Amino acid sequence: MSNTPAEPSALPQTVGDAAKLLGMAISQVQRVIVGQEHMVQQLMVSLLAKGHCLLEGVPGVAKTLAVRSFADVVGGDFARIQFTPDLVPSDIVGTRIYSAQSETFDIELGPVFVNFVLADEINRAPAKVQSAMLELMAEKQVSIGGKTYPAPKPFIVIATQNPVESEGVYPLPEAQRDRFLLKVDVPYPRGNEELDILRRMSVTPPTAQRVLGPEVVRHLQDMASNVFVHNLVAEYIVRLVLATREPSDFGMPDLESVIQIGCSPRATLGLVAAARALALINGRDYVLPTDVQAVARDVMAHRLVLGFDAVADNVNPLDVVERIVAMVPAPTPVWNDQQRAAARDQHAHEPGRR
Structure with missing residues (x-):
């Protein structure tokens, strides 16, 4: 018997319902990830805003685990691609394969045709792979053999990179960095969080339950855009x-x-x-x-x-x-006399007020 709850049958209709559902999703991710509240929240912001997210931090600070747990909670298809210097574009977007039986070329789509793509250590990929990622991230489509194949909806690329200099690292070009809606720095955990990690992960680690689904995510994205x-x-x-x-x-x-x-x-x-x-x-x-x-x-x-x-x-x-x-000064609300009088009259007629 699965411990994963079914996708909600009713879509959230009010902002309060949406906030409650999103709060449940974020709390499920934080059952697995200790601390890193900012990173988890920004992952949800990227998803709702239909943008991509770049996570930067030293190895071992739970970047990949956070993305995997986030995908489990949100639902939909998930694929992790480990970027290496010998990667070629066809490894991620797909290629044409000759079929001897039909004497034609068939299209074999790559692993990026999922709802969530985890591009692990994206700065290790060479320039040709980076250019293939540009079309995927900007247009949410891939061109193979003169034909265009759209990515599924919702679609988000969550990439990780290490800030430490080492061999085989290709710095991301400015054009590709600009394609990421957010770039989140993932710091070391604090002392009390490190102790909690030790206690939580040294035994059977907790798992996150599914809260959302592709249809719910698309509805929430529409609510955010409004x-x-x-x-x-x-x-x-x-x-x-x-x-x-x-x-x-x-x-x-x-x-x-x-x-x-x-x-x-x-x-x-x-x-x-x-x-x-x-x-x-x-x-x-x-x-x-x-x-x-x-x-x-x-x-x-x-x-x-x-x-x-x-x-x-x-x-x-x-x-x-x-x-x-x-x-840069931020705008502040200013009440004029008419608005102040209207607000005073509204409060005066509320039940329980005298």
Whole structure:
């Protein structure tokens, strides 16, 4: 008898129902993963925002285990591809195979035609494989033998890479880094978390149960895309991105020599999509400036190209984004007299108020 619950029969209709369901899914992943709450939450943000996620951390901090557990909870097909320097594009997207019986070429699709692709150590793949991944991630389709084959829905690539320098590492080009909606740094666990890992994983490790399914995920993605974004919040997002291109216009002339290339318009769209997803996870049908600030680091930092002197001085792009978020003022709600009077009248007529 399986301990995996069936896919929910009813789709969530309200934001509260969606937030409750997403909370259950996140808690199931955290039954297996100790700590790393930020990483688990950002994986869900990527899924709801229909974007890809890049996890960077030293070996052994549960990047692969987190992705595997996340795929178990969300449901759908899952494939793990170990990227190595001798990999060729046909190993991942598929190829044409000659059939002697029919005297024709048949298409054998590769392992990427699943809902969740775990690209393990993606920075070890050579340039040809990286170019094949570009079409898959940007267009969510693959071209083989002059024909186009779409990826299933939902579709998300979750890649991992190690920050340590070693042989056989190919740094990801800027164009491919830009295809990732989020880049999440996975730190070492804290001392109490390390002890919990020892206790939990030294015996039979826990397993995550399925909470969602492909149909539910597609419905939740539609709900996230309909989360309301006020014009003031939209303008705030644009100012954050513009500050990476012309920092002197926003009171940060010292960053002119630090940032060589600012964020592209894809960062603007990514901030909106990620903020909407985070608002839905928090049970709101509208985006707050705090939602934008919470995802700004992971959306913008990997899209910045720092100058030579900044790289030589070990300037962290995360610190640059934090400086920009701190300097660009966020919109604050302002009540006019008519709104204040309407709110006062509404509270005055509520039951139990005198």
